[in-house]
Amino acid sequence: MASSVDSTASSTYMDSLRWQDSKVPTSDKKSDALTQEDFFALLTQQLSFQDPSKPADNDQMIAQMTSFTMAEGISNLNAKFDSLSASMTSNSALQASTLVGKKALMESDTIDLGLDGTGKGSIVVEKPVEQLTMSIYDESGQLVRQIEYGAKSAGAIRFEWDGKDKDGNQVAAGEYKIKAEGNMAGQFTSLPVATFKNIDSVNINGSSGIIVNTSIGAVKLTDIAEISG
Structure with a gap:
């Protein structure tokens, strides 16, 4: 059965995405704000009603x-x-x-293998590790490639996957699961991974600033570590 779409709700949503025209209200009524003319009129009225024997103090007037x-x-x-x-x-x-079409480095558990046969990203190592390992899986969960980086000190470890599997064969372009682990004192601990994602569009939000929309969701521009062409 075909699903129905509420045209009213859709129209309202689309209207909310468009630039809102600034409207200047028109009114024949005078503003309630006091002007210089009002102030001097009040000042003149005040002087006309003051007691001649007790004139207003100059300092008060100033x-x-x-x-x-x-x-x-x-x-x-x-x-x-x-x-x-x-x-x-x-x-x-x-x-x-100008950001649309570029790539944003952001935390993700997937890596995009481009048509050029490469995928790039960064592994965040908070503490020194004795052995850093990165595992890449296909959409069915099968291990495609496991890369050993050896001992690494704390910091952001940049990496580039050449798109080849464990047998040295070039795999198809697309999205793959990725997992990084570090051996600390004999125990393997999962580590945060950031990969480059295509920027599809951007929104301007008054309270949140610039919002970047990617294939894995929306994120604030301030939360993106790097922008690449």
Whole structure:
């Protein structure tokens, strides 16, 4: 039976992905914010009702004028910051678009063997290991290749798989499972692995910044260790 799709929900979702046009509300009503003209009108009214025998203190008058000037300056500054924020968002969108088609180094338990017959990545060794081993499996779970790297000190160990199996035959391009282990004091411990994934698209999220979409999911740009062409 063919599955039905809620066209209303789909339309709403697609609308949420589009750039939202900035709308400027129009109104014939005057703003409630006080202007310089309002301030001087109030000041004039205050002077007209003051007691001639007890005129307003000059320092108080200057303080009132200074407070109003500062308040107006802060209001203008906020407006400029809003404009700057909008401009920075537009620039981020343009810069993020250049990432599409590149490769992102990110933590993953799979490695992509490209058409060039190679797969690259990095193994994170938190403590020195006596023996570092990387195992590669096909989609059925069968061991394709096991590579020994010997003793390694702590750090990020870069590697490149030549796409060959344990018998030296070139395997087909595609996605393979990968597992790294380090021998520490006679015990093998699993180690984090990061591989390069294709960047399919990017999103601009106000709270999370730039979101990069890959074949294994979405991740913040700040969580990506490296971008490669």
